[in-house]
Amino acid sequence: MKKYGSHFLFLAISITLFYCKTNKKVVTQQTTATTEIVKPDTVAPVPGTSPFIRPENTIARMQVENGFEVKLVVAEPLVSAPVAMQFDDKARMWVVEMTGYMPDTIGTGEDIPNGNIVILDDRNKDGVYDERIVVVDSLVLPRAICLIENGILVAEPTNLWFYEIKNDKAVKKTLVDDKYTEGGNVEHQPNGLLRAMDNWIYNAKSDKRYRKRGNKWEIEHTHFRGQWGITQDNYGRLYYNNNSQNLLGDYFPAGLGAFNKNQKGVAGYNEKSVANNKVYPIHPTPGVNRGYMKNILDDSLRLNDFTAAAGPVIYRSALFGPSYEFNAFVPEPSANLIKRNILDERGYVVKGEQAYKGKEFLASTDERFRPVSLYNAPDGAMYVLDMYRGIIQHKTYLTPYLKDQIGKRNLTQPLSSGRIYKIVPKNTESRPVTIPDKADELVKLLGHANGWVRDRAQQKLIDGKYNQTLPALREAVKQKNNPLLAIHALWTLEGLNSLKSEEVVAWLSSPEWTYRMQALSVAPYMMNPSSYRQFASAFETMVNENDTLSAPYIAFICKSMETFDSTASHNLLTKLAVKYPSNRYVSDAVISSLQDKEELFQNEITASLADPNILFNKQLQKAIAGIKNAQGNRNPETLKKEFPKGEALFTSICQTCHGPDGGGVRSLAPPLNQSEWVTGNKDKLISIVLFGLTGPVKVNGHVYQTPEVSGDMPGIGYDKDMPNEDIAQLLSFIRKSWRNNADKVTTEEVARTRQKLTGREKAFTEAELNGI
Template sequence: MKVYIYIFLALIVFSLYQCQSYKKATTNTSVQNKPIDFNLASVVPADEAISKMVVEDGFEVKLIAAEPMVTTPVAMSFDNKGRMWVVEMNGYMPDTLGTGEDKPTGKIIILEDKNKDGVADERKLVIDSLVLPRAICLIEDGILVAEPPNLWYYELKNDKPVKRTLVDDKYAGEGNVEHQPNGLLRALDNWIYNAKSSKRYRKQGDKWLIENTHFRGQWGVSQDNYGRLYYNDNSSNVISDYFTPGFGSANKNQRGVDGFSERTVPNNRVYPIRPTPGVNRGYSAGILDDSLRLVNFTAACSPLIYRGDLFGSAFDFNAFVAEPSANLIKRDVLTENGYVVKGEQAYKGKEFLASVDERFRPVSLYNGPDGALYVIDMYRGIIQHKTYVTPYLSGQIKARSLTQPLNCGRIYKVVPKGKKTVFTNIPNDPNKLVELLGSSNGFIRDMAQQTLIDGKYKQAIPLLKSIIKQTSNPLLVIHALWTLEGLNALETNEVLALLKNTDWPIRMQTLAVLPSVINQSSYRYYIKALNEIVANNDELAAPYVAFLARYIKPFNETSADELLVNLVKKYPNSNFVSDAVISNLAYREESFKETIAKFEPDTNLRINKQLQSVITAFNNAQKNRDPKVLAKQYPKGSALFLSTCQTCHSADGNGIASLAPPLNKSQWVNGDKNTLLSIVLFGLTGPVNVNGHVYKAPEIAGDMPGIGHSEEISDEDIAQLLSFIRSSWQNNAGKVDVKDVVGVRQKFKSRQKAFTVEELESKK
C-alpha cells in the first residue's frame, strides 16, 4: 500500500510541476477592470484559475477536481452515490498534427468526495486503454462507453468491468473526432439519445434495441422537463425538438419535419472578455471584432437545459451553452407558446461566465444532484481537430506555446453565493424513490425513475398507479407514468384515463407513451380515443395523433389512414400536422395526395405543397447513381467523403440544415474543377449561392474549412474525393487527376485564408 501512496504522491508532484512550469505572468484579481494580458495563454494553476473568471452577479465558481486527479475530461455522469464517472480523452490532439491520437490512452474514472468538503479527493480507475472515448451512460449494473467506432456495454462488479458486450459496431463509424456521435443521454422516455446521430438505444433484458430517429446536433444533447431534446452545432446557439424525440422519422423521403431541428435561439453573438485570435478562421473578416474578440459562436457545444432548484425561479427553463473557443458559457432564457419553444440571450454585451484564461475550455455542462451547474473544463491549448487546422491557427498555437502540457483538466460547479448546497441521496428504498419522482430538482427525478427501473422494483407499482390518478404535481405524474412504462406495468384503462386529463403536459406524455402500450388486444380502444381527440378539436394533440397513426397501422391500416384523412380535413394549413401526417406516408405520398385532392384540391394548402415537395424529392432521388459502384471506382474518395464531408453535406449530397449546402447538382461541383479544388484545399467563406439560393449563416455554417493543410490527406486522396463527388448522385462532371490537385496547390502555395465567392468568381 505504501508503494501505491508514494507513486500517487509522485504523480501529483510531477503533474503540478509540469503544469506550473508553463506559468507566466498573468493579470490578477479584478479581470473586468484591469487591462487584459493578450498573452495569457500559459497554464494557470487550478487554485488560481477561478480568479481569472467573471461570473454572473450573485454566483460563484467552485473547483471540484483538477489535475492530477483528472486529466483531459470531456464527459461525465453522476451515480446514485453522488460520485462522478468521468471520461478522459487523453489522446486528443497531442500536437497540431494529432501525433499519437490513435494510442489507447483514454480512461473512465470515478471521482469521489470522501470527506464531504466539496472537493474530490479519491480517484478510481474503472476502464483504461481506450482510444478517444467520448461518452458514457450508467445503466443497471453497468456502463455504456462510446469508443469509436464501437458502443460497448461493460457489466461491473465493485466498480470493475467483468464482461464487455458490443452493442453497436457502427455507433461512430463515420466522421472524424469532431463529427462523431456522442452524448448518450438517458431521457425521460427511457431511451438513450445521442448528438451527431440518428440512433437511439434501449436495454431490454440482455438485448439492446437500436432504432432510428431524427438526426440531431454535433456535441452534447440535453432534455427539458418533458423529455424534448436540445442540441446545436458549432455555429449555433440552441436547436431543439418541439415533439417527443421518437416520433416523425419513419418517412425517408421526407427531408425535414416541422417541429424537429428548430432554431430555438437564433442569436449567435458571443462576448468574450479577452482577445481570442486562436480560432481557426481568426483571419477572416467578421470572425473577430476590432478588439480581436470572437463575434459569433464557432465552437458552440453541450447546450444544457437547467432543471435544478438551486438558482431560483428566474433560471427555470434556461439554457446554458459552452463556447470553448471563446472561453465562456452563455445563458439563454426560453419561453413556450403551444408547441413552439423560443429563446433569447439573457444578457447583451456579457456572458453568464467567461475567463481570460485561454486554456479554459468548457466542453460539457451538466445538472447536478445538488442543483448546481457542473462544468467540464478540458483545459487544453488545442481544441480544433487536425483535419481542419489552418496554417493561421497552427501559427497561433506555436506563438503562444499552446500544445503542451497535455495532462491538465478541471471540473467546476457554479452555485449561488452564500447558498448551501445539499446532495440528495438516491436510496434503494422503492417508496422513497417514488417520493423523489416529485422532487423540484429534475436531476433527482430522473435518477429516481432510472433507479426504480434498473432495480426492477415491482413492489413500487401500486404506489405509482395511485400517483397517476392525481394531478396536483404534474411532473410527479409524468415521471410515475414513464416509470410504469419502464417496468412494463402500464394498463390500457390507466392510459385512456390520462388521455382525457385537462393538463396538457400530462396529455402530451400520455400520447408519447402510446407506442409502448399499443398491442393486438388494446389497439381498438386507442383508435377510438384518438378519433375522439380529433373530434374534440384538441389542436395541441393533433400532431401527436398523426405521429401515432404509424403505430396503429400494423393492427388496422384502414383506421390509421382514416385518422390521417380526418386530421387533413381539420388542419390542412397546419405546418406541424401536415408534416406529421406525411411522416406516415413513405412511398405512398402520391396515392394519399390523390385521396385528399377529392376534398382539399387547393394546391396552395400546406398539406398539398409539402406532399408535392416530398414527391418531387423522391422522383429526383431515383435518378441518383449507385454509390456502391462509385465507391469501388474511387475507394479512397468514398472513404474520405464518409469521414470528412458527409457529416455536413449529408449522405445524399443534399446538405444538412445549419451545417452545409447541397453538393448534388451544385454548380460549384459540376463547374470548373480548379475552382472546386480551390474550395476543398483552402476553404470557403460564405454566403454562397447554390443553384439560385443564397446560403448563409445560420442556415449553414459561415465557413467551410479546407483540408489542404492536413498532412494525413494526400493529393491522390483529394483527387479521388472530388472525382467521387463530381460523379455522385446526379452530378455529371469530369474526373479530377492528381496533377490537377498539385497544380492548384502550387498556384496558391502561400495562401492561408479561405476563399470568398467574390474571389473565386473574379478568377474565372
C-alpha cells in the same frame, strides 16, 4: 465537435497520473484538489503568450453572474482531459478522459489507447473530490458514458461497449454496436449517451437511440441531431446544438416522425430554440480557426458569434431560484464563456432569448479555460467540465492562421490538465442527494425538486425491477398536486412494462396539456392488438374537438396504428391534412407517416385540397420529388469500388454536413447533388475543397447563408499530409454520385491547383471563385 469554426474538439494529450499498485488503481489526495497540484514543467510566460494558470488561481480570472460563485471541485492530477461524465447514486463522478486527442498540431499518436473511465469520489464530503479510481483504461479517444443496470455504456469509436461493473471494476465487456460511429472524423462522431425520460438512450451527432431489454440491446433510427452534447427538459424534450448555433431542440418526442426516407426534414425537429448566436467574451480571442475572416472577430479581436458551441444543459433544479427555471446554458470554449438563455413554451413550441445583452453568465480571461460540457447534479449545482487546453482544433481543419496563433502564444503546453467546477448561489449549502435502495423512498424521489434526482430515481426503479412499487406508482399517476411526480411515475411504469392503456387514455382526455402531451408521447409504445381501438377512438375525439396541440402528435402516431388498423390510420391522416392544411407541423407529421404512399395520398386528397400552393400540398410535392430524384441516383457500391479513397474521405469528412444523400444538412451545409459548384469548373471545386468557402453562396438559384447553413466551410488542403490522389478521388466520387455525372478529377489537376495556391491561408468567397 465541429467541422466549421474552431470547435472545442478535445486536444487531449498524454496525461501524467499517479497510480497506486492496487487492482483498483486508486489515487487519493488530501483535503483539497488544489493545494497539492504540482506545477507542470513549462517555460516562463513571455509577452503575448497565454500563460498556464494553476487550478487554485483560475477562478480569480472568472466573472460570474451576481449572486453566484464558482467552486473548484477537482483538478489535475486527479483528472485530465475530461469530456463527459455521469453521477452515480452516491454522487460520485464517472468521468471520461479523452487522453489521446491531438497530442500535437499534426495529431501524432492519436490512435494510442490511453483514454480512461475514472470514478472521482469526495470521501470526506467537504465538496472537493479527493479519490480517483480507474475503472476502464486503454481506450482510444472515448467520448461518452451512460450508467445503466449493473454497468456502463462507453462510446469508443467506432464501437459502443457495455461493461459490467463489480466493485468499481469492469468484469465483462459486451459489444452493443460496432457502428456507433459510422464515418466522421474525431470532430464529427456521435456522443452524449443521454438516458432520457422515455427510457431510451440518445446521442448527439447521430440518428440512433438505444435501449436495453433483458439481455438484449435494441437500436432504432430517429432524427439526426446535434454535434456535441445533448440534454433534456422536465418533460423529456431533447436539446442540442452545432458549432455555430446557440441551442437547437425538438418540440416533439424524439422517437416520432423519422419514418419517411423520402421526406427531408420534419417541422418540430432541429428547431432553433434560441436564434441569437451573439457572444460576449471579456478578453481578446484571436485564437479561433477563422479569426482572419471578416466579422468573425470585432475591432477588439473578440469573437462575435458562436463558433464552438458545446455540451448544453437545461438547468433543472430549484437551487438557483425561480428565475432560473427552464433556463438553458451553453458553453463556448473558444471564447472561454458560458451562455445563459431563458426559454418559454407556448403549446408545443419552445423558443428562448439570451438572458443578457453585452455580458455572459460566466466568462473568463484565461484562454485555456475550455468548458466543453455542463451537467445538472445531485446537489442542485451546475457542473462544468473544463479540458483546460490551449489548442482545441483538430488537425483536419487547423488553418495556418491558427497554427501561427498557437506558436506565437505558446498554447500547446502543458498537456496534463483538466478541471471540474460547480456553480452555486452564494451563501448556500448545496449538499448532494444520495439515491437510496428502499422502494418507497425511490417513488417519493420521483417528485423531487431536482430533475437529476427524479431521473436517477426513475432509472433505479427500472434497473432494479422494483415491481413492488407498482401500486404506489399508479397512485402517483393519479394525483394532481405534483405533475412532475405523475409524469415520472408514468414513464417508470412504462419502463417496468406495467403501464396500462386505460391510464394513458385517461390522460388523453385531461384538460391540462402537460398530461395530454405525455400521454401522446407514450401512446406509440402502448399500441397493440388489444389496445389500438381505445387509442383510435380517443384520437378521433381529440381531432373532432379541435385539439390543435395534439394534432401533430396524432399524425405521427398514425404510423404505429397502421400496423393494426391501416384504415383507421389513413382516415385520421386524411382528416388532419384537410383540417390543418396550412399548419407546417401537422403537414410534416402527416407526411412522415406516408412513406411510399405520397402520390396515392395526393391523388386521394386533391378533391379536398385542390390548391397546389397550400402548404400541405407543397410539402407533399417535395417528398414526391425526392422519390423521383432518388430513383435517378447512381449505384453507390459501384462508385465505392471505383473511388475507394474518395468514398472513405467523403464518409469521414463531408457526409456529416452535406448528408449521405448529398442533399445538404439543415443548419450545416448546402447540397452537393446537382450543385453547379460540384459538376462545373474543376478548378473552382478543387480550390473550395483545398481551402474552404465562406458564405453566402448560391446553389441552383438559392442563396445559402447563416443560419440556414454554417457560414464557413473549411478546407482540407491545410493538411500537408493529405495526398493529392485522395483529394482527386474524393472530388471524382462526388462528381459521379447521386444524379451528378461530371467527368473525373485527376491527381495532376489537384497537384497543379495546389501548387498554384501555395501560401494561401484564407477561405474563398463566391466572388473570388467566380473570377477563376
